[in-house]
Amino acid sequence: ILIDQVNPVKSIIATSETGTSDASVPISNNTIDIPVTIGEIVTFQLAVDIPEGTSDDVIMTDVLVPGIDFVSGSALVYTSSAAAMNFADFGAAPPNSAPGAAITEVAAPATAGTIAYDGGTRTVTIHLGDITNNDSDADAETVIVTFQVLVLDGDDVTGALGDLNGNGIIDTGDIWTNEFAVSVAGNPPVTSNQVDVIIVEPELSLIKTRTDAGLVNAGGTVAFEITLRHTINSSSDAFNIVITDTLPLADMSLVGVTGGTCAGVTPVDNGGSIDFTVPTLALADMNCTVQYT
Numbered sequence: 001i002l003i004d005q006v007n008p009v010k011s012i013i014a015t016s017e018t019g020t021s022d023a024s025v026p027i028s029n030n031t032i033d034i035p036v037t038i039g040e041i042v043t044f045q046l047a048v049d050i051p052e053g054t055s056d057d058v059i060m061t062d063v064l065v066p067g068i069d070f071v072s073g074s075a076l077v078y079t080s081s082a083a084a085m086n087f088a089d090f091g092a093a094p095p096n097s098a099p100g101a102a103i104t105e106v107a108a109p110a111t112a113g114t115i116a117y118d119g120g121t122r123t124v125t126i127h128l129g130d131i132t133n134n135d136s137d138a139d140a141e142t143v144i145v146t147f148q149v150l151v152l153d154g155d156d157v158t159g160a161l162g163d164l165n166g167n168g169i170i171d172t173g174d175i176w177t178n179e180f181a182v183s184v185a186g187n188p189p190v191t192s193n194q195v196d197v198i199i200v201e202p203e204l205s206l207i208k209t210r211t212d213a214g215l216v217n218a219g220g221t222v223a224f225e226i227t228l229r230h231t232i233n234s235s236s237d238a239f240n241i242v243i244t245d246t247l248p249l250a251d252m253s254l255v256g257v258t259g260g261t262c263a264g265v266t267p268v269d270n271g272g273s274i275d276f277t278v279p280t281l282a283l284a285d286m287n288c289t290v291q292y293t
Helices: none
Strands: 009-015 033-036 041-049 053-063 068-070 076-079 104-106 114-118 123-133 142-151 175-178 181-183 195-199 204-210 224-230 238-246 257-259 266-269 273-281 287-292
Touching (some): 009 033, 123 142, 204 238, 224 238, 224 273
Antiparallel strands (some): 053 123, 076 142, 204 224, 266 273
């Protein structure tokens, strides 16, 4: 086999959050930066051409950048070949259409017919084993592997809060680049194109005001309004927002939420402080309010 015939191509074929989705997905060949945010799931596609005949020990390796993590159980494989390819190390030949068949996941290192993720080196290894392409025509036959990764919060990466990939750039607006390599029969690996994601994150501000006036006697109520707002630097929708209002007096307590434009607010009186959970604030909405006494 000629190793340079495998033509590895990496693509981003899906992202999970509609608030950051881009009309250009799926995308490959580094033509655009795909916006993603913390907690988002990104689906990578790895494709290699398999020349006619037998290719021994076909191994894909993908070193993930810090800030994204492999989603266990997400790997699938299929082919583009009308005639079934023979995968000597699989129980059954993968189908020739998406979404594909699950790949057996094992602890690193991967063995033929399996996938493994080494969290220490951040390496996904897909060991496809020996593949025989029985087709005989001018078209290329391709093996396609897909798997998912999770965009991490800075708190999940020790010592890297705000700069998950360690390049000295704060994550918001930073571009993270990823690629993979494929080797056949122990030959030097061939590297794919790069695909990029750009990190978008919400940045919020709060303003609290009193909405009534005058002195309040014991047992009386005081009315407040909190305005939750995206700042000029905010670049994505915000989810599961928790606003904490520390009360100035120990004997003050929440009477209830009386209005406002934030939808689905859940208040919790902790005795001395109140937590207001706001399910979402879309970037397009810019701001919303919580009114309470």
